Amino acid sequence: MSSWKGEDWSEDKFTTLAQQIFAFQFEYCTPYRNYCSVRGVSPRSVHDWRRIPPVPTEAFRHVELRTTSTPGELRFRTSGTTRGSSLRGTHIVPDPELYRASLRAAFRRFVLEPRGGGLDGSRRQRPAPGAPLLISLVPPFDPADGSSLSWMLDDLIRSVGRPGSRSIASPEGIEWKALFTLCDEVSGPADDAGPAGTPVVLLGTTLAFDAWLDRLVASDMSWRLPAGSLLMDTGGAKGREGLDRDAVFGRLLPRLGLDPSHLVNEFGMTELLSQRYGRGTGRPTLTGPPWLRTLVVDPVSLEPRPDGSEGILCHFDLANLGSVMGVLTEDRGIRIGTGIRLLGRTPGAPPRGCSLATSELLRATETG
Amino acid sequence: MSEDIRGKLDPERIPATPAWHLPGYDGIDDPPEGKPDQPLAPALTEREATAVAETVRAAALRARDELSFKQVVRHVSRAAMRLADPGDPLGGEAELRLKSGLGWSELAARESLRGMAREWTEDALTSLVRSELGDPLYLERFVEVAGQPGRYRRATGPPLILQIHAGNVPGVPVSAAILALLARSGVLAKSGSDEPWMLPLFARALADENALLGSALAVTSWPGNQQPPALRIWAKESGKAIVYGGEEAVRALRGRLPPDTEMIVYGPRIGVAVFLSDAAEADPGRLAKDVLAYDQRGCVSPRLVLEVGSNSLELARRLERELSKEAGRLGPPPMTDEEAVAVRRARTACEFEGMKDGSTLVLGSSDLAWTVLARSRPGVSSEALPRTIWLYGVRENDDLGPLLRPLAGRIQAIGVAGRDGASGLAELAASLGVSRVCPVGSMAWPPTDWRQEGRHRLLPLLDWTEWENQD
Missing domain, CATH: 2.30.38.10 (Luciferase; Domain 3)
Structure with missing residues (x-):
C-alpha cells in the first residue's frame, strides 16, 4: 500500500x-x-x-x-x-493517543469503509446512513486485567459507534438476554435487502460467537439484522483447539441474515498498537494500515x-x-x-525422545 | 523430513529395506514408502497379526532347541554389527535412513551407530550376560547351583516379548531386541515413529545371518495414537511387555495387556552434569561431546548442568568454543519449526531475565545449532530442546540435594567433573534413584552391563526354574 x-x-x-x-x-x-x-x-x-x-x-x-x-x-x-x-x-x-489514532483509522478503513464507500461492501444493499451501533461481547477494560482487546473495543464504542453502543459483557460472562433483546429490537420486518434500521457491528472473540451460536441453535432463534450489519471476530484464527471458524460462522451468519461478506476477522496482539483485518470466513487475507x-x-x-x-x-x-x-x-x-x-x-516443541521438560517430569512424578 | 532413499541405494547390491519385518505375514511385499502421511507398514488384520505371532513363537522355541547360547550371541552380534559398518550395504542404508529420516549429518549418523555398536560385540554381550547371570549357560540348560549338589536352575524368557519403542536413539530398539533374543524369546516389536528403520534393518541382517533367528523377530509400526488389531493380539500373546516412552504410550499398552502380564517401563528421564568446585580446569569439550552425542536425544544426554561454587557464567563461556567446534564437526541439527521457535523463546527468556542484574548469559550459534542458557542462580528448570544446555550456578555441594530432590526418580545419569564432593554426590544420586554416576565425557556411552533405570537389563526378561533333583 x-x-x-x-x-x-x-x-x-x-x-x-x-x-x-x-x-x-x-x-x-x-x-x-x-x-x-x-x-x-x-x-x-x-x-x-x-x-x-x-x-x-x-x-x-x-x-x-x-x-x-x-x-x-x-x-x-x-x-x-x-x-x-x-x-x-x-x-x-x-502515549495512548497514538494507539487511538492507529486503531480508529484502520478500523474505519478496513471495517467500516472496506471498499471506499458505505458501511457494507455488498452493492445490492442500501448504504446505511450514519454511524453504526457497536456492540461488544467483550467485557469493558479493567486496568487490573489489562486486556488490550477490551480497551480497543471500548475506544471504538466511544469514538466510532453511535449513541447506545456498549459492551454487553462483564468478567462473569456475556449478558445473553441483553444480546437477544438487542437483536429483537434492531431486527425489523425483513425484506430482500434486510431491514433499513441502524446497522449493528457485533464485536467479539470467535469463542464468544461460538457460544452464541450454541444458544441460538438450542433455542432455534434467528433474526435478520439491518442492512450493513457486520460481525467482527478476533482470535479464532490462532488455532484454539477444536474451534473451527468456518463451522462457527457458516452456521451463525445465516441465523442473522448475513453472509460471509458481512464477517470481518481482526488480527491484533497486545504487543502491537496496529491491527490487521480480513473479510469472510476461513483464513482471510489480513491487511492493515x-x-x-x-x-x-x-x-x-x-x-x-x-x-x-x-x-x-x-x-x-x-x-x-x-x-x-x-x-x-x-x-x-x-x-x-x-x-x-x-x-x-506454532505449537510447543514436541517431547524429544524420552526427554521431557522439567515441569512435565515433575508433573509425572507427582501423578505417577 | 522423510524422503525416498531408494534412488540413493544401489539396487544391484541391495534394494531398500521395508520399515517392517513380519515373518508369517503373507500380504503385500511393496512397502508404502516415501509419503509422509502414509503408514510405513501394512495394517495387520487380527488373522495376520496372529499368524505373525505364531510364526515368531514357533521360531523362538525351535531356536531354543537348535541353537546354543554362543551361537545366538554370535548371530545377533554379527547381524547388529553390520548396521555400524558403512561398507556393508545394510550399514550404508542405516546411515542413509538416519540422514533422511532424522536429518542427521553423515558423520553424526556414523558416530551414533558406532557408539551403539560398542554394546553389540560378542564380548560385550557375553559380558553383559555374565554380569547379570554369572553363567550364560543358565540360558541354555539347567546348571547346578554352586555348592549345592542336585540343585539346578535354568532361566528362560517367555516365548514372546512385546516391545513398544520410542525411537529417540536409533540403536536402542536393536539392543532391546538382542536382549530378548538372548533370553531365548521371540520378539514382537513396534518401532518408534521418529526412527522406524533400524530394527527392520537389524531383522533383515539377522535373517541373512540365521533364518531361524530372523523368524523369531517381527517388527512393524503404526501411528503412535492408534491401537490397531496387531497391538491387541500381540499384547495378548506376549508373556512380558516392554514399553519405551511417556505416560501416553504406557497407558495405551497397559489397557491392552492381560492383568498378569508383566510390563517393564522405560519412561522419560534426563541427564544431569555436575561440575564440582574443583572442576575449574575440567575440559568442557568432554561435556560438549556428551551433549551432542545422539543429538542429545538420549535419556543419558546431559541437558541440565550445575556448577558448584561458581555463578556458571564462566563455564558457559568455556563451553562456547567447544560446543561450537563439536557442532561444526557434526553439522547442523535437524530442527522443526516448533523446536526453532521454542529454542528462541528459551533464549529470549534467559536473556531478558538477566538484563537487569547480569545474572544470565545466553550463548549460541545464529543457526540454533547449539545453545547455552546460563543462570547464576540455582535452578533445575529445563526443556528438551535440540542441543540446548540449561546451566545453573550452585553455591555449595550441600545445595545439590534440595535442588535435585524434586527430580527424584527422573534422573537417568549424573555426569561429574571434579573430585571435591564426588562421593557425597554419588550417595545423593543413590538416594534419588539415579541409575548411573560417571565422569563427564562418558555420559552418552554407558557400559553394556549398566543397570538402566536401576535395574538389570536381561534378568527382568527371565523366569527362573528351580530343579531339586532327588537322585
Whole structure:
C-alpha cells in the first residue's frame, strides 16, 4: 500500500520513519539497546528496516520495554498462555493517543469503509446512513486485567459507534438476554435487502460467537439484522483447539441474515498498537494500515521468506513508538502481497525422545 | 523430513529395506514408502497379526532347541554389527535412513551407530550376560547351583516379548531386541515413529545371518495414537511387555495387556552434569561431546548442568568454543519449526531475565545449532530442546540435594567433573534413584552391563526354574 488517504507511504517513507523510530527506541529503551548491542546492531549499522532487530514476544514477559514514562500511560497484559511460560507479558503504552489514532483509522478503513464507500461492501444493499451501533461481547477494560482487546473495543464504542453502543459483557460472562433483546429490537420486518434500521457491528472473540451460536441453535432463534450489519471476530484464527471458524460462522451468519461478506476477522496482539483485518470466513487475507508491515521469516535463520512461503510472522509497527517497533511472534503465516494469512500459533516443541521438560517430569512424578 | 532413499541405494547390491519385518505375514511385499502421511507398514488384520505371532513363537522355541547360547550371541552380534559398518550395504542404508529420516549429518549418523555398536560385540554381550547371570549357560540348560549338589536352575524368557519403542536413539530398539533374543524369546516389536528403520534393518541382517533367528523377530509400526488389531493380539500373546516412552504410550499398552502380564517401563528421564568446585580446569569439550552425542536425544544426554561454587557464567563461556567446534564437526541439527521457535523463546527468556542484574548469559550459534542458557542462580528448570544446555550456578555441594530432590526418580545419569564432593554426590544420586554416576565425557556411552533405570537389563526378561533333583 503506497498511499493512505492521499498520503505517500512508499518504501522510502517507511524506511525513513522506521530508522528514526529505531534510533529513538535504541536510545531510550535500555533493554532494547542491550538486546541490539549484544547483536552488534545500532542505528548507524542499519539501512534497511528489515534489519532492525525485532524483539520476541517472550521478552515482554520479563522486562518493561518502554521508551518513556508518562502519567497517562497504559499497561496491557498478555494472556500468559504461551507454552513454556506461565508469566504474563506487559506492554506499556506511554502515549495512548497514538494507539487511538492507529486503531480508529484502520478500523474505519478496513471495517467500516472496506471498499471506499458505505458501511457494507455488498452493492445490492442500501448504504446505511450514519454511524453504526457497536456492540461488544467483550467485557469493558479493567486496568487490573489489562486486556488490550477490551480497551480497543471500548475506544471504538466511544469514538466510532453511535449513541447506545456498549459492551454487553462483564468478567462473569456475556449478558445473553441483553444480546437477544438487542437483536429483537434492531431486527425489523425483513425484506430482500434486510431491514433499513441502524446497522449493528457485533464485536467479539470467535469463542464468544461460538457460544452464541450454541444458544441460538438450542433455542432455534434467528433474526435478520439491518442492512450493513457486520460481525467482527478476533482470535479464532490462532488455532484454539477444536474451534473451527468456518463451522462457527457458516452456521451463525445465516441465523442473522448475513453472509460471509458481512464477517470481518481482526488480527491484533497486545504487543502491537496496529491491527490487521480480513473479510469472510476461513483464513482471510489480513491487511492493515501502511505503518504496519509484516515479514514472514524462517524460524531458524530469521531471514525473510518470499511471498507465498510459510514462516513465522515478524511485525514492524510504527505506532509502537513508545515501546519497540519490531515484534517477532510465534505465529505462523504466509505473506500475500501486503497482506498476510495467519495459519495459527506454532505449537510447543514436541517431547524429544524420552526427554521431557522439567515441569512435565515433575508433573509425572507427582501423578505417577 | 522423510524422503525416498531408494534412488540413493544401489539396487544391484541391495534394494531398500521395508520399515517392517513380519515373518508369517503373507500380504503385500511393496512397502508404502516415501509419503509422509502414509503408514510405513501394512495394517495387520487380527488373522495376520496372529499368524505373525505364531510364526515368531514357533521360531523362538525351535531356536531354543537348535541353537546354543554362543551361537545366538554370535548371530545377533554379527547381524547388529553390520548396521555400524558403512561398507556393508545394510550399514550404508542405516546411515542413509538416519540422514533422511532424522536429518542427521553423515558423520553424526556414523558416530551414533558406532557408539551403539560398542554394546553389540560378542564380548560385550557375553559380558553383559555374565554380569547379570554369572553363567550364560543358565540360558541354555539347567546348571547346578554352586555348592549345592542336585540343585539346578535354568532361566528362560517367555516365548514372546512385546516391545513398544520410542525411537529417540536409533540403536536402542536393536539392543532391546538382542536382549530378548538372548533370553531365548521371540520378539514382537513396534518401532518408534521418529526412527522406524533400524530394527527392520537389524531383522533383515539377522535373517541373512540365521533364518531361524530372523523368524523369531517381527517388527512393524503404526501411528503412535492408534491401537490397531496387531497391538491387541500381540499384547495378548506376549508373556512380558516392554514399553519405551511417556505416560501416553504406557497407558495405551497397559489397557491392552492381560492383568498378569508383566510390563517393564522405560519412561522419560534426563541427564544431569555436575561440575564440582574443583572442576575449574575440567575440559568442557568432554561435556560438549556428551551433549551432542545422539543429538542429545538420549535419556543419558546431559541437558541440565550445575556448577558448584561458581555463578556458571564462566563455564558457559568455556563451553562456547567447544560446543561450537563439536557442532561444526557434526553439522547442523535437524530442527522443526516448533523446536526453532521454542529454542528462541528459551533464549529470549534467559536473556531478558538477566538484563537487569547480569545474572544470565545466553550463548549460541545464529543457526540454533547449539545453545547455552546460563543462570547464576540455582535452578533445575529445563526443556528438551535440540542441543540446548540449561546451566545453573550452585553455591555449595550441600545445595545439590534440595535442588535435585524434586527430580527424584527422573534422573537417568549424573555426569561429574571434579573430585571435591564426588562421593557425597554419588550417595545423593543413590538416594534419588539415579541409575548411573560417571565422569563427564562418558555420559552418552554407558557400559553394556549398566543397570538402566536401576535395574538389570536381561534378568527382568527371565523366569527362573528351580530343579531339586532327588537322585
